[in-house]
Amino acid sequence: MVQEQAPQNVSLQFEDVHQQNESYIVGMWTFLVTEIMFFGAVFATYLVYRVANHTAFWEAHLRLDIPLGFINTCVLLTSSLTMALTVHYAQRQMPKQQLLWLSVTMALAMAFLVVKGFEYHHKYVEGLIPGPNFRFEPAEYFRPAQLFFSLYFAMTGLHALHVLIGVLVMAVMAVLIAIRHSSVQDFIPVELVGLYWHFVDIVWIFLFPLLYLIPR
Amino acid sequence: MSVTVAKPGEVRHNYLNAGDTVLSWLLTTDHKRIAILYLVSVSFFFLVGGLLAGLIRLELLTPQGDLMTSENYNRVFTMHGVVMIFLFLIPVIPAVLGNFLVPLMVGARDLAFPRLNLASWYLYMAGGLIATWAMVTGGVDTGWTFYPPYSSSYSTSQVTLTIIGAFIIGFSSIATGINFIVTIHKMRAPGLTWFRLPLFIWAHYATSVIIVLGTPVVAITLLLVVAERVFRLGIFDPALGGDPILFQHLFWFYSHPAVYIMVLPAMGVISEVVSCFSRKRVFGYHFVAFSSVAIAVIGFLVWGHHMFTTGQSVYAGMVFSLLSFLVAVPSAVKVFNWTATMYKGTIDLRAPLLYVMGFIGLFVIGGLTGLFLAALATDVHLQDTYFVVAHFHYIMVGGTILGYMAGLHFWWPKITGRMYPEGIAKLTALVIFAGFNLTFLPQFVLGFLGMPRRYHWYPEEWQMLHVMSTAGAFLLGIGFILPVFYLLWSLRTGALAGPNPWGATGLEWKVDSPPITHNFEQTPIVTEEPYAYDNHHEPEEVFSGTGASTTKR
Numbered sequence: 046m047v048q049e050q051a052p053q054n055v056s057l058q059f060e061d062v063h064q065q066n067e068s069y070i071v072g073m074w075t076f077l078v079t080e081i082m083f084f085g086a087v088f089a090t091y092l093v094y095r096v097a098n099h100t101a102f103w104e105a106h107l108r109l110d111i112p113l114g115f116i117n118t119c120v121l122l123t124s125s126l127t128m129a130l131t132v133h134y135a136q137r138q139m140p141k142q143q144l145l146w147l148s149v150t151m152a153l154a155m156a157f158l159v160v161k162g163f164e165y166h167h168k169y170v171e172g173l174i175p176g177p178n179f180r181f182e183p184a185e186y187f188r189p190a191q192l193f194f195s196l197y198f199a200m201t202g203l204h205a206l207h208v209l210i211g212v213l214v215m216a217v218m219a220v221l222i223a224i225r226h227s228s229v230q231d232f233i234p235v236e237l238v239g240l241y242w243h244f245v246d247i248v249w250i251f252l253f254p255l256l257y258l259i260p261r
Numbered sequence: 262m263s264v265t266v267a268k269p270g271e272v273r274h275n276y277l278n279a280g281d282t283v284l285s286w287l288l289t290t291d292h293k294r295i296a297i298l299y300l301v302s303v304s305f306f307f308l309v310g311g312l313l314a315g316l317i318r319l320e321l322l323t324p325q326g327d328l329m330t331s332e333n334y335n336r337v338f339t340m341h342g343v344v345m346i347f348l349f350l351i352p353v354i355p356a357v358l359g360n361f362l363v364p365l366m367v368g369a370r371d372l373a374f375p376r377l378n379l380a381s382w383y384l385y386m387a388g389g390l391i392a393t394w395a396m397v398t399g400g401v402d403t404g405w406t407f408y409p410p411y412s413s414s415y416s417t418s419q420v421t422l423t424i425i426g427a428f429i430i431g432f433s434s435i436a437t438g439i440n441f442i443v444t445i446h447k448m449r450a451p452g453l454t455w456f457r458l459p460l461f462i463w464a465h466y467a468t469s470v471i472i473v474l475g476t477p478v479v480a481i482t483l484l485l486v487v488a489e490r491v492f493r494l495g496i497f498d499p500a501l502g503g504d505p506i507l508f509q510h511l512f513w514f515y516s517h518p519a520v521y522i523m524v525l526p527a528m529g530v531i532s533e534v535v536s537c538f539s540r541k542r543v544f545g546y547h548f549v550a551f552s553s554v555a556i557a558v559i560g561f562l563v564w565g566h567h568m569f570t571t572g573q574s575v576y577a578g579m580v581f582s583l584l585s586f587l588v589a590v591p592s593a594v595k596v597f598n599w600t601a602t603m604y605k606g607t608i609d610l611r612a613p614l615l616y617v618m619g620f621i622g623l624f625v626i627g628g629l630t631g632l633f634l635a636a637l638a639t640d641v642h643l644q645d646t647y648f649v650v651a652h653f654h655y656i657m658v659g660g661t662i663l664g665y666m667a668g669l670h671f672w673w674p675k676i677t678g679r680m681y682p683e684g685i686a687k688l689t690a691l692v693i694f695a696g697f698n699l700t701f702l703p704q705f706v707l708g709f710l711g712m713p714r715r716y717h718w719y720p721e722e723w724q725m726l727h728v729m730s731t732a733g734a735f736l737l738g739i740g741f742i743l744p745v746f747y748l749l750w751s752l753r754t755g756a757l758a759g760p761n762p763w764g765a766t767g768l769e770w771k772v773d774s775p776p777i778t779h780n781f782e783q784t785p786i787v788t789e790e791p792y793a794y795d796n797h798h799e800p801e802e803v804f805s806g807t808g809a810s811t812t813k814r
C-alpha cells in the first residue's frame with residue numbers, strides 16, 4: 046500500500062515513511078476515541094433525562110423539523126461517500142479527481158451547516174432557545190422541555206462545531222493539493238481527514254434518531 | 262552508540278547546549294527540552310499550591326477562624342486543591358519524567374508528535390495562567406470538585422474562569438496521552454517487544470489510556486456546568502429541572518481514574534529504582550506490568566464509592582463497594598512484588614531508594630485506609646471528614662510526590678549530566694518522610710473523631726492534633742525547599758555523571774548524560790529482557806563517567 050519511493054517527508058523522529066504513516070493512523074484513532082468519550086458523556090446525560098422525562102421529551106421533540114433533519118442526514122451520508130472517493134483517488138495519486146471530490150464534500154458540509162442554521166433560526170423565532178425567552182405549551186412540560194432544548198443545542202452545536210472544523214481542515218487540504226505541496230504527496234493526510242469526517246457523520250447518525258425520532 | 266568518557270571541563274554537544282536563546286527553548290520540539298519547560302512550570306505551581314497549603318495549616322492552628330474569614334478559607338482550600346491536582350499532580354510525572362524518558366526508553370529519537378508535545382505545554386501554561394488569573398481576581402470557593410448546584414447557581418466566585426482553565430489543561434494532558442500511546446505502540450526499537458519494555462513504560466501506557474478515556478468526560482461535564490452557570494440551562498440544578506447526582510457520576514467517572522493518573526506513573530518510577538538499587542530483576546515482571554493495566558480497567562468501575570452518602574441507590578453502592586475492594590488487589594500485587602524484589606537483593610541505600618521505601622510504606626497505609634472508605638458502613642461515618650483528607654494525602658503526597666522525588670533524583674544525572682549531593686539528599690528524604698507523617702497521621706485521628714473537612718472552626722480539644730499537623734506541614738515545607746537549592750547547586754558543582762552512574766539497565770543509560778538532541782547516534786537494537794542485573798552490569802560499568810566514582814561497594 047505505502048509507496049516507498051522517497052522523496053517523502055519523513056520527520057526526523059521516524060525511521061521510515063511506513064512507521065510515520067502508521068503512527069499518524071494510530072494517533073488519529075486514539076484522538077477519535079477521545080472524541081467518542083467526549084460525545085458519549087453528553088449522549089449519556091441526554092439519555093438519562095430522556096428516560097426520566099419521556100413524555101415531556103416526546104412533546105418537545107415534536108417541535109423539531111424532521112424533514113430538514115432528514116435532508117441533513119442524506120447530505121452528510123452523501124458527503125461520506127464523496128470523502129471515500131477522495132481517499133480513493135488520493136491512493137491512486139490522481140490529484141484532479143481528488144480535488145473534485147474534496148470540493149464536493151466541502152460543499153455538502155457547508156450545505157449541512159446552512160440547513161442547520163435555518164433550523165436554529167426557526168427555533169429562535171418560535172421562542173425555543175432556553176433562557177428567559179423560552180416559551181413552551183403545555184406549561185407542565187415547560188422545565189423538561191427547556192432541558193430537552195438545552196441538550197438539543199448542546200449536542201447539535203457541538204456536532205456543528207465539528208463539521209465547521211472539518212470544513213476548515215478540508216479547505217487547507219484542498220489548497221495543499223492544488224499547489225502540489227510535498228506534505229500531501231502521500232495519501233495518508235487525506236486518509237486522516239477522511240477518518241475524522243466519517244466520525245463526524247457517524248455522530249450525526251446517532252444524533253438524528255436520538256433527538257428527532259423519539260418513539261411515543 | 263558511542264559512549265565516550267568526557268574529560269572534566271570539556272563541553273560536548275548535547276540537548277542542553279543545542280541552543281541557548283529563549284526562543285530556542287520556547288519553540289523547541291525536543292521532548293527533553295519540553296520536559297525541562299514542564300519541570301520549571303510544574304515546580305512553580307507546586308510552590309503556589311504549597312503556599313496555599315501553608316495558609317490552610319496556619320489557619321487551623323487555632324480553633325477559631327482568626328486568620329481569615331470563612332469565605333476566604335473556602336477560597337484557599339479550593340485553590341490549593343485545584344492547583345495541586347490539575348496543575349501539579351496530574352502532569353508532574355508524565356510531563357516531566359515521562360516526556361524525558363519515554364522516547365529514550367523505547368529507543369526513539371523523539372515522541373511521535375513533537376509539535377503536539379510542545380502544544381501541550383502551551384495549553385498547560387494557558388490553562389494554568391487562566392486559573393491563576395481567576396485566583397488573583399477573586400478565587401473560587403466550590404472545592405476542587407465543583408459540585409453543582411452550588412458551583413452553577415450560587416457561588417459568586419470565579420467559577421467560570423477556573424473551569425475554563427481546567428478545561429484547557431485537560432486538552433494538554435490528552436495531547437500527552439495520545440503522544441505516549443502512539444510512541445509506545447509504533448516507535449519501539451528493533452527487538453524491544455512488549456515484555457522487554459521497562460515497567461515505567463507500562464505504567465505510562467496505562468496512564469495514557471486512562472487520560473484518553475477519562476479526560477474528555479470531565480471536560481464536557483465541566484463545560485455543562487459553565488453552560489448552566491452562564492445560560493441558566495438547568496442540566497444539574499434541581500431548581501431548574503436538572504439532576505446534581507448525574508454531575509457527581511460524570512465527575513467521578515473521570516476523577517476516580519484520575520487518582521490513578523496521578524499514582525500509576527509514580528509506580529512506574531518505583532519499579533525502575535527498586536530493581537536498580539537492589540541489583541535484581543523486578544520480581545514477577547508480568548504481574549507488575551498487567552497490574553497497571555488491571556488498575557486502569559477496574560479503576561473505571563469504582564467511581565460510585567465517592568457517592569455512598571449522596572443519594573445513590575444502596576444496591577449500586579454495594580456493587581461499587583465490591584469493585585473498590587477488587588481494585589486494591591492489583592495495587593497490592595505491586596507492593597508485594599517490589600518488596601520481594603528487595604528481598605535478598607544487594608541493597609544500595611541511596612536517596613532514590615529511601616524515597617521508594619517511603620513510597621511503599623505510605624502507599625500501603627493510603628491504600629488500606631481506602632478500603633475503610635470503600636466499606637459502605639464505615640464510610641457513612643468517615644465521609645467528608647479528615648480521614649478522607651489523610652487517606653488521599655497518603656497516596657498523593659506519600660505516593661505520587663515521593664515517587665516523583667525518587668525519579669527526579671534517580672534520573673537527575675541523566676537529565677543534567679551532574680550528580681546531586683548524596684548526603685543532603687538522603688537527609689532531605691528523611692525530613693520529608695518525618696514531616697509528612699507528622700502532618701497527616703494526626704488527621705486520621707481527627708477524622709475518626711469527627712472533624713469535618715473544609716471547616717476551619719473546631720472544638721478546643723482537637724487543637725493538639727491540629728498543632729502537630731501544622732508543625733509537620735512546616736517540616737514538610739522545608740523538606741521540599743531543600744532540593745530546590747541543592748539540585749540547582751549541583752548544576753554547577755555536582756560531579757560529572759557519565760552515561761551510567763548507577764550501573765542501571767535500560768536504553769536511557771546507554772547514551773550520554775545529558776543525551777544528544779536526537780538521543781541515539783544510531784537506532785539501538787534490544788536483545789535482552791529488562792532489568793537483567795544478574796546477567797552483567799558489574800560495578801566497573803558504574804565508573805564509566807568521570808567524577809562519578811561515588812559508588813561504594
Ligand code: HEM
Pocket residue numbers: 406520521523524566567585586588589592627628630631632634635636640643644645649652653656657
Ligand atoms: C491509589 C491511589 C488513590 C488515590 C490517589 C486516591 C485519592 C483519593 C481522593 C483524592 C479522594 C477524595 C476525593 C474528594 O472527596 O475530594 C479519595 C476518596 C476515596 N478513596 Fe481514594 N485514592 C486512591 C486509592 C484508593 C483505593 C485503593 C481505594 C479503595 C479500594 C480508595 C477509596 C476511596 C474512597 C471510598 C473515597 C471516598 C471517601 C469519601 O468521600 O467518603 N481510594 N481518594
Ligand SMILES: [Cu+2]
Pocket residue numbers: 516517520563564566567
Ligand atoms: Cu475514588
